Amino acid sequence: MKQAKKILLVDDEPGMLRYIKTLLELDEYAVETASTGEEAIEHLKGGMEPDLILLDLLMPGIDGLQTLEQIRQIQASVKVIMLSCVTDTRKVVQAIRLGASDYLTKPFQKAELDAVIEQCLEPKKMAYAGEVEELCDDVFFVAASPAMKKIRAQSALVANVDIPVLLLGESGTGKEVLARLVHKLSPRAHRTFLKVNCAAVPGDLLESELFGYEPGAFTGATHAKPGKFELCNRGTILLDEIGEMPPQLQAKLLHVLQDQQFSRLGSRTMIKVDVRILAATNINIPEALANKMLREDLYYRLNAFTLNLPPLRERKEEIPILLKHFMSRMSERYGRPPLPLSPTLMEACLAHSWPGNLRELSNFVKRYLILADEKLAVSELNPKGDGGGHLNVHEAEDLGGLKSLGRTAKDGAEAEAISKALDQTNWNRKQAAALLKISYKALLYKIRQYGLGETSSTERKLSARA
Numbered sequence: 395m396k397q398a399k400k401i402l403l404v405d406d407e408p409g410m411l412r413y414i415k416t417l418l419e420l421d422e423y424a425v426e427t428a429s430t431g432e433e434a435i436e437h438l439k440g441g442m443e444p445d446l447i448l449l450d451l452l453m454p455g456i457d458g459l460q461t462l463e464q465i466r467q468i469q470a471s472v473k474v475i476m477l478s479c480v481t482d483t484r485k486v487v488q489a490i491r492l493g494a495s496d497y498l499t500k501p502f503q504k505a506e507l508d509a510v511i512e513q514c515l516e517p518k519k520m521a522y523a524g525e526v527e528e529l530c531d532d533v534f535f536v537a538a539s540p541a542m543k544k545i546r547a548q549s550a551l552v553a554n555v556d557i558p559v560l561l562l563g564e565s566g567t568g569k570e571v572l573a574r575l576v577h578k579l580s581p582r583a584h585r586t587f588l589k590v591n592c593a594a595v596p597g598d599l600l601e602s603e604l605f606g607y608e609p610g611a612f613t614g615a616t617h618a619k620p621g622k623f624e625l626c627n628r629g630t631i632l633l634d635e636i637g638e639m640p641p642q643l644q645a646k647l648l649h650v651l652q653d654q655q656f657s658r659l660g661s662r663t664m665i666k667v668d669v670r671i672l673a674a675t676n677i678n679i680p681e682a683l684a685n686k687m688l689r690e691d692l693y694y695r696l697n698a699f700t701l702n703l704p705p706l707r708e709r710k711e712e713i714p715i716l717l718k719h720f721m722s723r724m725s726e727r728y729g730r731p732p733l734p735l736s737p738t739l740m741e742a743c744l745a746h747s748w749p750g751n752l753r754e755l756s757n758f759v760k761r762y763l764i765l766a767d768e769k770l771a772v773s774e775l776n777p778k779g780d781g782g783g784h785l786n787v788h789e790a791e792d793l794g795g796l797k798s799l800g801r802t803a804k805d806g807a808e809a810e811a812i813s814k815a816l817d818q819t820n821w822n823r824k825q826a827a828a829l830l831k832i833s834y835k836a837l838l839y840k841i842r843q844y845g846l847g848e849t850s851s852t853e854r855k856l857s858a859r860a
Contacts, residue, residue: 398422398423398424399423399424399445399446399515400423400424400425400426400442400443400444400445400446401418401423401424401425401426401444401445401446401447401448401511402425402426402427402428402434402437402438402442402444402446402447402448403415403418403425403426403427403428403447403448404427404428404429404430404431404433404434404447404448404449404450404453404458404461405427405429405448405450405453405477406429406430406450406453406454407450408429410450410500411427411429414448414507415427417504417507421508426442426444430453430454430455430456431453431455431456431457431458431460431461431464432455432456434447434449434461434465435456435461435464435465435468438465438468438469439468443469443472444472445472445473445515446472446473446474446475446511446514446515447465447472447473447474447475448474448475448477449461449462449465449474449475449476449477450476450477450478451476451477451478451482451485451489451497452478452479458476458477458478458489459485459488459489459492462474462476462489462492462493462494463492466492466493473495473514473515474493474494474495475494475495475496475497475498475510475511475514476489476494476496476497476498477497477498477500478497478498478499478500479499479500479501483555483556483557483698486551486555487552487555487557487698487699490548490551490552490555490699491699494551495514495547496510496513496514496551497551498510525537525538525712525715526715526719527546527575529571529574529575529578530574530578532723533571533574534571534719535568535571535572535574535575536712536715536716536719538709538711538712538715539704539708539709539710539711539712541704541708541709542704542709542712545572545701545703546575548699548701549572549575549576549579549701550579552576552699552701553575553576553577553578553579553580554579554580554581555699556580556581556670557698557699558651558670558671558672558673558695558696558697558698558699559576559672559673559698559699559700559701560672560673560674560675560693560696560697560698560699560700560701561573561672561673561674561675561700561701561703562674562675562676562679562700562701562702562703563674563676563702563703563704563705564676564703564705564751564820565676565750565751565753565820565821565822566706566750566751566752566753566754566820566821567703567704567705567706567751567752568703568751568752569634569674569676569703570589570632570634570674572701572703573587573589573630573632573672573674574587576630576672576701577629577630577670577672580630580670582628582629582630582670585628585629585630586625586626586627586628586629586630587626587629587630587631587632588622588625588626588629588630588631588632589631589632589634590603590604590622590631590632590633590634591634591635592633592634592635592636592637592638592639593634593635593638594635597639597640597643600639600640600643601643601646601659602615602619602621602659603621603622604621604622604623604643604647605621605623605646605656605657605658605659606618606619606620606621606623606624606658606659607619607621607658607659607660607661608658608659608660608661609660610660611658611659611660611661612659612660615659615660618658620658621658623650623656623665623667623669624665624667626667626669627667627668627669628668628669629669629670630669630670630671630672631669631670631671631672632672632673632674633647633671633672633673633674634674634675635674635675635676636673636674636675636688636696637675637676637677637682637687637688641686641687641689644688644689644692645689645692647692648689648691648692648695650667650669650671651671651692651695651696652695654666654667654668654669655667671696673696676820679693705748705751706748706751706752706755707747707748710744713740713743713744713748713755714735714740714743714744716752716755717735717740717743717755717759718735720755720756720759721733721735721759721763724759724760724763725763728763728764730763730764732763733762733763733766733768736768738768738772739762739768739771739772742771742772742775742776743755743758743775745775745776746775746776749817749818749820750816750817750818750820750821751820753817753821754817757813757817758771758774758775761774761810761813808840808844809840809844809846811830812826812830812837812840812841812844812846813846815829815830816841816846823837823838823841
């Protein structure tokens with residue numbers, strides 16, 4: 395006979411305690427109760443090992459947060475669901491940081507209680523091999539490593555708390571994917587999601603892009619245009635590369651965060667909006683604050699909750715899954731049969747450090763699929779004279795200084811050299827341009843020319859030959 399799951403229920407209201415206990419016992423859970431945090435701690439110190447704890451947030455004596463902190467010291471892995479009659483976002487966020495698995499706002503229906511308990515005690519598997527979650531067209535989230543599973547759980551919790559979230563991590567780690575996951579799991583999921591790359595838009599145009607403008611606001615402004623914040627009303631906006639936003643514009647963004655209102659360029663009328671703001675950056679935060687590149691007050695506003703994505707080299711459990719998924723997607727996109735991922739290739743991929751993270755891995759699979767040469771793919775990960783698999787200055791010179799290449803192979807070699815340089819520098823275009831000994835503008839032109847963000851000219855050329 396299957397043993398009943400043990401639940402410790404902690405609530406200072408006798409009526410609520412009896413009500414929840416009855417609901418739990420109807421589902422044949424073994425329920426122990428405590429009316430204070432101190433009593434709950436005594437239960438655990440006395441040897442009780444519950445499968446789950448339902449813990450009220452507001453209690454006399456030590457409150458729910460203090461109790462949760464002590465629970466973590468006694469039984470670090472036990473799952474805890476917080477209960478509260480008020481939605482205090484600060485306390486909810488603090489509970490998430492202390493390791494709460496979920497929370498419920500009282501009063502709640504039995505179906506809501508059943509759902510969170512089932513999710514904690516018997517977590518449902520995700521779509522692909524239990525580890526890949528489809529978000530939208532060609533966007534998916536992978537959580538196979540302990541670190542990414544924790545981020546997935548935290549995302550689910552913070553998605554329901556309407557606060558800004560700061561997404562940190564190296565370039566290419568998947569911050570935009572994580573932002574889309576938070577949006578999908580939030581009550582705003584059926585509303586608009588917009589991304590604005592603060593580094594891609596010149597500073598003098600970024601303000602009009604975000605907030606819109608009125609006719610005559612500047613030369614060429616012949617008609618009114620709404621900005622991204624208006625278009626995203628009641629939805630979610632991702633401000634990517636927030637550290638690249640000019641300081642004077644950061645001040646205006648701060649007011650939007652505080653008041654949820656702004657004015658278009660050339661207008662004195664205030665526009666009220668309801669927008670969930672997510673911000674992403676790969677900059678060194680302490681350094682940016684010290685250099686005044688990032689306003690301290692804006693940082694603390696955006697930093698209501700932080701999700702820090704680890705680089706791919708620290709979650710190598712996901713490399714085989716990502717390889718298979720990228721191969722499946724790209725073979726379908728380019729109309730080619732998927733190529734095998736042999737043990738030799740897989741071993742080389744697991745040994746590689748992937749400085750460009752998911753972006754580099756995706757480009758690697760593209761090249762392997764188009765060229766269909768496993769030996770070449772493995773040698774690309776382990777080039778002679780550079781065990782880390784990175785492009786160095788001498789290799790960039792060998793590939794041409796981008797001017798001495800033979801005319802016949804020029805397009806293909808240029809695209810390959812640029813792609814490698816971008817991977818090595820984590821898509822820092824200025825560093826890549828210096829590495830390749832060309833101007834920044836020339837590099838931007840060639841990225842557009844070869845479509846390296848999408849399908850490179852090398853791939854199109856090879857596809858045409860096949």
